[in-house]
Amino acid sequence: MINNKQRIKYFPYLDKIQTPEQAALLIKNKDVLGVSGFTKAGDSKTVLPQFAKRALHEDLKVTVLSGASLGYDTDADLAKNGALYKRMPFQADPTLRKSINSHEVLYVDQHLGQTADMLQKIDKFKINIAIIEAVSITDEGFIVPTTSVGNSPIFADNADQIIIEINTTFPESLAGIHDVKLLKKQPNREIIPVLESDSRIGDPYIRIDPNKVVAIVFTKVPDSPAVIADPDEKTTAISNHILKFLEKEVEAGRLTESLLPLQAGIGKTANAILSGFTNSKFKNLTMYSEVLQDSTFELFDSGKLLFASASSITVTESCSNKIFSNFEKYKEKLLLRPQNISNAAEVISRLGVIGINTAIEVDIYGNVNSTHIAGTKMMNGIGGSGDFARNGYLSIFACPSISKEGRISHVVPMVAHTDHTEHDVDILVTEQGLADLRGLAPVERARLIIENCVHPDYKDQLLTYFEEAYALGGQTPHILEKAFSWHTMLKDKGTMKVEELVDNLH
């Protein structure tokens, strides 16, 4: 058994040390679990996976609440072994996704900032066991988290029992980067006094009732590394459009060269966009985000970034090695918060965050689908995109104009699922260009989006739809019989492109 008892400063816990296998036996059928982990960072590396193994041979089904996505295989194994009844508030795993779309697992997709509130409002998800990864235990028995805070504070508060997984792969020097505050339920909810990205408002650990702790487990498994493709021609073009737009905002005096705190969603496009700031004119940047990816550390290294606040650190293996081999270099510039504070409407609107998120598809009026394929099948969850898009100073959504050799246009007549309405989308950008939609009526938005963002192969086709609908009148002109014709054509003929069909007929 991996063991490193000096990480436990609260001695009564020493009697509670168990193997992951033993601890996993504490979980009962129909339990509600609240587990640490946000975008693969700081999740349970052994107890939850051990429970998934149990479920292969036992009749066990549980509800799992997390911060966001868990590490490789955990959600997949839970799903594959039939261990999940319900899952929330986020997932991004291909196997789990399949189980969700085939109705084997119920999935509740939530704004990531709102899960903690939900637990205070309703009791149907009263947590039986919280499983929380820690880098160490304070002398009061409190938990020092690892690479994410996520929903762990509310899970620990709400839970009957707590299992702590001490992960010795992380240096103890991680202690200090967390800022934890548990918000009270209304009507006693307090002001969240975050005034800057680096405002500290709580404790560097999660306060818990030590009597709830039923097991302490040691592990030495690193976070599943992020795999992020390098920027390519498209993502670089998108990044450049955004930088150019922001430069103009600075020239016009609407922003300063340090802009406002940046948020970026997860994945290749968002990471590439943020990387672009490395060679920009901007300086003294800050981030108030939910996840920090490799690009954050590039920005630190380039001297562009002063401070980054988020709920997790999710980086590639090489970036992880860079950070943790020289952690003192970054430590004073980082803060990890509970996700109901990193994603709080109150703070995001006060700081005026510039939110940069990605879309699956957008429509001519600027509505955004972030989650569903063909309006039906879940891809990844909505995550925190809505928290930032609704409340930030600027809400930017990016996607490629086309994919699958041009058979799919990501700008469509009408999104088949709406995650963000036109009210919450200021800027749309593809590799083709950027549309600044602020203060525009829907029909103005449509013309600008078609002009600036749509791939040339689809421009006429989209304009034809718009003009036909426009002629019939309406604030947001649509022809309901044809609104999803691009989606159904893709399903039936394998392409959204009308010309191609015509060509094939000849």
Place this chain on the structure above:
Amino acid sequence: MINNKQRIKYFPYLDKIQTPEQAALLIKNKDVLGVSGFTKAGDSKTVLPQFAKRALHEDLKVTVLSGASLGYDTDADLAKNGALYKRMPFQADPTLRKSINSHEVLYVDQHLGQTADMLQKIDKFKINIAIIEAVSITDEGFIVPTTSVGNSPIFADNADQIIIEINTTFPESLAGIHDVKLLKKQPNREIIPVLESDSRIGDPYIRIDPNKVVAIVFTKVPDSPAVIADPDEKTTAISNHILKFLEKEVEAGRLTESLLPLQAGIGKTANAILSGFTNSKFKNLTMYSEVLQDSTFELFDSGKLLFASASSITVTESCSNKIFSNFEKYKEKLLLRPQNISNAAEVISRLGVIGINTAIEVDIYGNVNSTHIAGTKMMNGIGGSGDFARNGYLSIFACPSISKEGRISHVVPMVAHTDHTEHDVDILVTEQGLADLRGLAPVERARLIIENCVHPDYKDQLLTYFEEAYALGGQTPHILEKAFSWHTMLKDKGTMKVEELVDNLH
């Protein structure tokens, strides 16, 4: 000329007194106007209407920003006389609506809490002239508003010139019910320190630069009275379902008998719902809303309501007479705020407001359309419903299950326009019943909504759609070819009901 100079305590303004006709001449073609008025309350009664008259004979087109809707005929006359280039952030006028849907007027529909921020972010709506109704002028030249605050503080701040319309129909004792604070642009945005409905955080007047004032006009025209139909069987049933639900929440210990601050949208249904609280078990209620209707004053009279904060008072003629003939009775219990504070995400989430809003249609997954007919034609704007639905403690949406002798079902397979996504809708209620959607996956939501909220005439038809889609899989099962078939059938055959068609064929 109506005149009542003692309402002006700042003497340099005495030289600026003009007739409405004279003041209306100050407005130039292509101007951007920022006008007071929120849900018909506290709007310009003479200058803006006089400008509309001018536009009948002159080539004048302006952009008009308001708080929300204006009094009878003002928006209609502006539209009819071709005086509007662009209108925002709200409208509810049949004539204007027609001009919007026929593309004669551009309309930007906004979350009512966000217009002030927009003016600080972009300069394309730099206000040339603000026209603000006042009950009096302080000795520093500041404006004491009448029955609404709305966006007047930001308009006055942003404007080059200000026209003040002193309306002597309102008693001077209105002074004192306003609480005005102008928020700074990010990164200097401050905490909004509202901790309770009755928190005072600003001044009882709008601070302005007296040098900007170009005209003072006297008027004596009352607010256009609200016309609210009495509660009927359906709205009473809806109200009772909500009361019963809230009683259960109290019984379960999740809320106390004073609940949390209430918000209610405008119109017959919302007013009836709120009236229902008069004979409820709840006590010591508070409101943190955007509009106060007759029901608020019924609740005061019944002793149920302690305090009400909003951005405007919009009541019927008889209610208006009751209030203003005995204003001292209500004064200490009322506060009117700028709409970016009444509708601030920060405050709504901190206080935990219970938001009750109405829908045009809802779908089986709980998405809400508040604004568009057949996905295309604008009815009323989104208003503040999104501010409350996203950020409140509970987000309740109500609508009748059917209308037009049953030819329209207000629960449809897929809403043809999305204003509020399923993430922001906790409770759906029709006269048939209530569905508590909190913590449910989409497929669970669908079964509950169909079971509890749908009219019996449409239950099988909706279940058939859902089951067919469900069999094909997906997190949010839809058949895109059929998702709008109810809407297109209504258009083509005059009814959404399949049975009726079958009957007619026989």
